[in-house]
Amino acid sequence: MSSVSWWKEPLRIIQPNMQVRDTDRIDPERLARQLKDMHANTVVFNVGGIYAWYRSEVPYHHINEYLPENRDLLGEMITAFHKEGLRFVARYDFSKADDYVYQKRPEWFVRDINGEPEIIGAKRPGNWSLLMSTCINTGYRNEELAVPVLKESLSRFDIDGVFFNNPGTITCQCGSCRDKYLAMFGKEMPEQRSEYDRSWWSLCMRHNIELLNDTIKSVREDVPVLGYYNLFNERLADRKAGTDLLCTEPQNVLSQGHQHIPEFWKPALSIKLGRSRAEEAAPLGIVHSCPGMDWRHTGLPPADYAFWLAQIPAYGGQIWHSLTGVPDTIRDKRILKIVTEHNRKEATIASEMHGAKSLAGVALLWRSGKSTEGWADGLVNRQVSFDIIPEESSDLEVLKRYRVVIVPEHYPVGAEELSRWSAYVEQGGKLIVEGRLSGGDNNQVAELLGIQPRVTISERLAASYLRFKGTGNPLQIGMEDTELIPHRGHVVYCKPAAGSRVLATLVPPFSPLESVGAPPERASMSVERTDIPLAVYHEMGKGQVLYLPFSLSELIDEFKLGEHYQLLDNIVDMTAGKERLLKVTSITGLQATLYQNGDALLLHLVNGTGRRPLANAVPLHNIEIRIPLTLLPNPSSVEGMLENGQLSFTTSGDELIVTVPKVDVWEMMKVQ
Template sequence: MSSASWWKYPLRIIQPNMQVRDTDQIDPQRLARQLKEMHANTVVFNVGGIYAWYRSEVPYHHINEYLPENRDLLEEMITAFHKEGLRFVARYDFSKADDYVYQKRPEWFVRDTNGEPEIIGAKRPGNWSLLMSTCINTGYRNEELAVPVLKESLSRYDIDGVFFNNPGTITCQCGSCRDKYKAMFGKEMPEQRAEYDRSWWSVCMRHNIELLNDAIKSVRHDVPVLGYYNLFNERLADRKAGTDLLCTEPQNVLSQGHQNIPEFWKPALSIKLGRSRAEEAAPLGIVHSCPGMDWRHTGLPPADYAFWLAQIPAYGGQIWHSLTGVPDTIRDKRILKTVTEHNRKEAKLAGEMHGAESLAGIALLWRSGKSTEGWADGLVNRQVPFDIIPEENAELEVLKRYRVVIVPEHYPVGADVLSRWRSYVEQGGRLIVEGRLSGGDKEQLAELLGIQPRVTISERLAASYLRFEGVDNPLQKGMEDTELIPHRGHVVYCKPAAGSRVLATLVPPFSPLESVGAPPERASMSVERTDIPLAVQHDKGSGSVLYLPFSLSELIDEFKLGEHYQLLDNIVDMTAGKERLMRVTPITGLQATLYRNGDALLLHLVNGTGRRPLTNAVPLHNIEVRLSRSLLPNTASVAGMLENGELPFTVNEEELVFMLPKIDVWEMIKII
């Protein structure tokens, strides 16, 4: 592997977030051996920004006052890491600086609407200087300090890669930001953040990272830049610009309380989004070992930690562990065991997954919000392989790669988008469209959806139901003993166009919420059936559209009822038909992803069943997997690579079938 391409191969990164006061506890040779024994092949370590971990000569670059005298600790660490075969990625954080820098160069810092700076840690106990937020559009984070620091450190040390911590745009009302905002958008910067143009933060970050990347490449053209993206930031192209390798940070923040626990699919979706724009290497998933930054000196519950980590490789990403300190200073030694065991598994599968391509017949058009997250939750919980397509990437040729494309509620529909959808359907695609959409020609959209153009949006309904219509209704599969399932939310009141089939209708509320419970003898429905559709099927060209004039995704996101999951599964079955690639025993909390690498199929199963945060892994037994024969017509073997070994299987005309005896946390099954 050449030095210029090392980052294109499987990575297992450990980042010891070293506390400056523990600097004297670093033994470079010992640390390098420890990280190698934990199966890391790359290390991220502090170099510059808030603290310089070397004797910097750049003015206002604060040197770590705990560095040893008469030694170059940074050089010793890099040498020790390289001796053990570990790559060294330099971490810089230019988002903050000491208050003494503010006193010298106040024009570099963030200002609020009153012109006051943003102070970090004003009430922090102990003998610490204040930190103050720096503005992304001023000299500190650009030509006056950041660029000289990068050039100095890259010229002085054998650095393999660069990572910028906290690279985002902090809301700022300084003169530089106001001038740039007016130049970009032709109007004055609003005082309220909610009124800003949505692109402001991403564009500012893009300009900054591109400048810093140019400075890096001017010194060392072979050094890659590792750049952040966020699951809930829709301008992924801006995040990708100026970086060579994408990374994301799906933190498992448990310290916010059980009512606010992160969704169990957060790492999965984060990696899926990154893979949609990854080019030369799979995205990196940064997982902190702690249950929140306020509890950063202890570890996540090991079972929940292992489950969270497993999602990164299972969804085609690369792991990046973020630890508080080095092994000798970490107080919770459970962390070291969990990281080591996870890395051992990743190392075992690295060759199998390198270059693997996702196998998903279904795509979800991505817009951050409940309407998209509910679909993702349902697809994950029903073990349906799917890909994410960001709005900027949803061209016709991309859509045509998938048998089924899901359009969540509130998705923006311009003329070009509508034209692409029509072409996709006419050429054989299956489109699932949900609820209220934004913009677009109403008559043309209605024609595509199979409804009449005139529609009305209801008030928010409660105590309402979805009724299945007709015999042998494919949406009712598995729910034949009930004609009603719960509904709540807005409905697009519409009428089906000629030739469309109505599969479900609305049963309106039988009572306002304040009187649904008493008295029970008045609980009868005043209207038991309407002709208001909640599911309309419309064939067009060689394909079809299924329109849901309500938000199934919000029902899943809010209530997580089995009926709503089953309805989603039935929708996938009906639209994908015989081209559905995989069926797995449906278990809430079990995740499944499918890849092809050469002649092999690779199936990952990740077990997250149980009430989170998980205190123990809850083993699952006898999971049936059915794979379409179209994926691999001639199968010779099926084997679990982590937990199960060789597995018996059967083959019929349509499917390959096998049973997984047991899964604790994570299994990858190789089928050849």
């Protein structure tokens, strides 16, 4: 059934993670009909690796002992899927193997510093063999087993695509890894993981996936490889190599407890990062139906599940559902309803979103860490349409696509970055820079930021405040009734350069943290005003730079106070101006994204209001949307394609104004 470009069309994937002991419960034709009825158009299913789901002839390839005799179950499934118009993506997992393989070929396996192998599930109850982690730099995951398995299965079955589960590099001290490390970096492999070259893990994975991809293409040139990337791995270029279609796995892991609940923006940012490198098709977002692998036989709370899923298409991605079993074996039937309804909605908007381009006047330079995450949290929560720029993609031409570029604290800076940012500002860009930068010539940094070269980093401050300076201050909008907002953390003590304007200053701590309330009669401020800047604004060429000598992102990430979100909102308004492109009624938990496809604007609203995990959807009412008419000069209709139907609209001045009556979970409006 394979064709060269099938994977470039809109995809809705379901992956039934079948338990081997339930193998005899698979009815291929029934399963194909069920998945088709759930609006899937692609299926991911096990083929090889830990278990072979066919009668493999490759030595040491463990055949699923529960396969029915005298039947080609895998072949029957692929035929049934194709009959229903479903593509078949073969899932392989070469990250582990049975202990009997270890006994035969011990050189294939991960070793710790003491030479011991890594054993998985040693305490698992039941009559199971042990699993051992395989090393990415040895024969099992390369020429001796993985390569012949791929050649065998691709030659034997009509496979449409390939996906490698758990393809990453496990820290290993085996001889193969030590030899490779020495050859790559010219020095012995360290004993401590923290001392490794940061590129080691990504480069090993890249070399492995490129080999496997070359093998696949040598057998079937038309078969794409679906490859992982990770939101918190900066080397996205290595993840992209050897891969035709990017996928990421923003799990909604609730089983770690409420104190460790995943950030609400995890699917949103994961897809944004993937779109920054996607070339021929939108990235796939893999969402597991369970609240954690330890609870994989039950489902996520339906409201939280629907909210999590909605972020994938709303941020320009494609959905990939990971389920525990097939519909007949799934124990929590709520899952099936949520998946079916979500896929129905995705199918409704698929043609509209296919090839749509993000509309964003703001870009965030991405490097994983709390400083970047705080900005992302604030931008999403204040409905700012923004894109992510990975570190390796931040050249001048990319920066010039955006009216505003945000440089988070600790972002690495060298001569090239400073030159690029200065050119961006000189040519009319607006740069927001936060806190301490990592590196760079002091004089060049100071010139860019509009401060004097000599700076001092404070101790970590508590019981301190930010004071707005002057009347009509654009950073104080919406906070006119308060002269102070909370501050905590380090400050870059600096002085403004000539021509710079100070918009906010520091009020230093009135007490050490341990005595702030003992007694309250001593709570008066010893110093109510300083000239220590917390916001410095200056013009440079045709553009401007706003420097925040503290970490707003850290405050947002740690405290999530309304004042900090409002300050971020004001910063964006002040710098972006009309290039903000989108104004939405500000509601914490509401997400908004804007796209253009041909002569239509597409606006997604995702409702995540309420305390997570969401027990129920809390409907939002009368959400006002304002979009500049410069994006679409003569709007003729506005339609809510998922929840509201045709909507009335008005124009005022240079804006299109729409009020959305209600959003339960997810709405996409089409402005024609």
